[in-house]
Amino acid sequence: MINYGDENEQERAVHRSDQYSWYSVGVECSERDKIKAEATRALKDIVEFTDRLLKAMNTEKPASLTPLDKDLENAVGAKERAFGALMQHQKEHGC
Numbered sequence: 001m002i003n004y005g006d007e008n009e010q011e012r013a014v015h016r017s018d019q020y021s022w023y024s025v026g027v028e029c030s031e032r033d034k035i036k037a038e039a040t041r042a043l044k045d046i047v048e049f050t051d052r053l054l055k056a057m058n059t060e061k062p063a064s065l066t067p068l069d070k071d072l073e074n075a076v077g078a079k080e081r082a083f084g085a086l087m088q089h090q091k092e093h094g095c
């Protein structure tokens, strides 16, 4: 006798793992990893420049804040480009 119960359970388990592993590290793609690394670096830059800017707010004259503000803007721009590239890559490459 075939045990349909177990079979169904197995099928569901496969579907479940498919659903949750669509973006897993199991799928190797150096291009995606490269873009992810860029996004990660940009996010860390945003944290760092925001932190510096926050500290400088109380100690520096407004004009001195401009370069830091520019750095932060550039980091946000880099983050947006990297995330855009990540979405584009997913669309084209499926990973």
Ligand SMILES: [Zn+2]
Residues within 6 Å of the ligand: 029, 031, 032, 089, 093, 094, 095
């Ligand atoms: Zn890919």
